[in-house]
Amino acid sequence: MNRATETLRVGIDLVPVAEVAASVEYFGDRYVTRLFTPHEIASCRTADGPARARGDYAVESLAARFAAKEAVVKVLRPIEMQPDWRSIEIHRMTGGWCEIRLSGQAAELAADAGIAELTVSLSHETAVAGAVVVGRCIPRERGEE
């Protein structure tokens, strides 16, 4: 592998925490389950998250995860298809950091773009949550399927 041929893609997104709180309050579990995987939902239950919560959810954590998903989409650069939000999972590791796990449409987009690795950093304050995602792309060899 020639590392000189590798390229990087960066995606960043910010989400107002109040907007996520309003969505949780208005649409309830339907909002949460349409956007987030069971693992993400479990990670954002108030028992595991900050004290500021709406209902059962730590909304800052949900907002940071949505920002990360949008940042991943910016790295994937879909032309038309918008991958299911749940095909991008922000997976919380035991040590507290997060990794990105793709499935379905998002995994297909990553494969098409030659994205070999994604890494993410999440952050949130009281008002705003954000995430940065870096993707390492390895161009396909000529003739490679």
Next chain:
Amino acid sequence: MTVDETIRQVLTDHGRLAVSVESLTDDTDLFGAGMTSHASVNVMLALEDAFDFEFSEKMLKKSTFESIASIRSGVLEMTGG
């Protein structure tokens, strides 16, 4: 309310646009008018509530929500209108 009136009401309530909904034409780019991806999710859910259906997976693309005209097409396709 008509389909268009309902769409405009949903955009007023959930679109978080930088301009008034009254100023939008059928083809105004809603993302260009300030609608974020997160707001578009809220618009999608509110449309499902208003018209009592669930968008199919193939409809869940940015172009479905990029204008009033494209939303109307999506709604009519899902409701058989």
